[in-house]
Amino acid sequence: MILYDYFRSSAAYRVRIALNLKKIAYTQIPVDLVQGAQRNRDYLLKNPQGLVPLLEDDGQLIHQSIAICEYLDEKVTEPSIIPTDINERAMMRSIVGMIASDIHPINNLRVLNYLSDEVGVTGEQRKAWYRHWMLVGLESLEEFLSASNKTGDFSIGDQPTLADICLIPQLYNAQRFKIETDQLKVIKRIESNCQNIDAFSRAHPDENI
Numbered sequence: 001m002i003l004y005d006y007f008r009s010s011a012a013y014r015v016r017i018a019l020n021l022k023k024i025a026y027t028q029i030p031v032d033l034v035q036g037a038q039r040n041r042d043y044l045l046k047n048p049q050g051l052v053p054l055l056e057d058d059g060q061l062i063h064q065s066i067a068i069c070e071y072l073d074e075k076v077t078e079p080s081i082i083p084t085d086i087n088e089r090a091m092m093r094s095i096v097g098m099i100a101s102d103i104h105p106i107n108n109l110r111v112l113n114y115l116s117d118e119v120g121v122t123g124e125q126r127k128a129w130y131r132h133w134m135l136v137g138l139e140s141l142e143e144f145l146s147a148s149n150k151t152g153d154f155s156i157g158d159q160p161t162l163a164d165i166c167l168i169p170q171l172y173n174a175q176r177f178k179i180e181t182d183q184l185k186v187i188k189r190i191e192s193n194c195q196n197i198d199a200f201s202r203a204h205p206d207e208n209i
């Protein structure tokens with residue numbers, strides 16, 4: 001499989017974790033987002049959205065990190081990253097939505113660049129925007145996890161799922177932007193459990209420069 005990747009992309013980081021958990025060998029093709037390589041013509045032909053990640057499997061292109069992770073889960077069924085229990089699966093999808101639909105997109109590079117270049121916000125205002133939406137999202141996720149009797153060593157139960165695959169890269173973003181998260185006790189415990197898993201640590205941006 002080929003992963004069009006960028007080491008600091010948290011959406012690509014999700015897919016690296018899933019590939020590692022599934023023990024799938026893959027080749028990385030870097031797409032340098034800072035240099036604007038996502039908008040090169042050849043890349044846009046593969047992914048008209050101009051975003052990473054993109055997965056190529058046997059000539060088939062799969063777009064969007066969550067769709068890619070679900071594809072991988074269907075292709076290589078063990079270990080499963082999607083709970084079999086209907087209620088746990090619903091909880092997993094809720095967490096995936098909180099992170100991948102509500103926190104991540106509004107803090108994406110192209111949104112931040114639009115704020116700076118087109119709306120004219122200052123560097124400080126741009127940082128405040130990022131910090132605000134990150135904390136609004138993570139604090140409500142912390143409450144959600146604390147209130148659930150399904151939360152265990154990981155977001156749902158005692159095995160990592162797609163929820164954790166979304167959570168860990170989001171926490172990396174928070175750390176990168178120096179946003180304090182120590183007060184989020186349940187989230188920090190889950191983070192530390194994930195960090196002990198080789199599939200997560202090998203997917204970390206520092207290991208993929």
Ligand SMILES: N[C@@H](CCC(=O)N[C@@H](CS)C(=O)NCC(=O)O)C(=O)O
Pocket residue numbers: 008009010011012033038050051052053063064065066100105108109110111
């Ligand atoms: N919903 C997409 C989001 C992908 C995405 O936002 N990727 C970011 C990096 S994390 C990107 O390619 N940004 C390029 C840009 O903003 O120009 C997914 O889950 O794959």
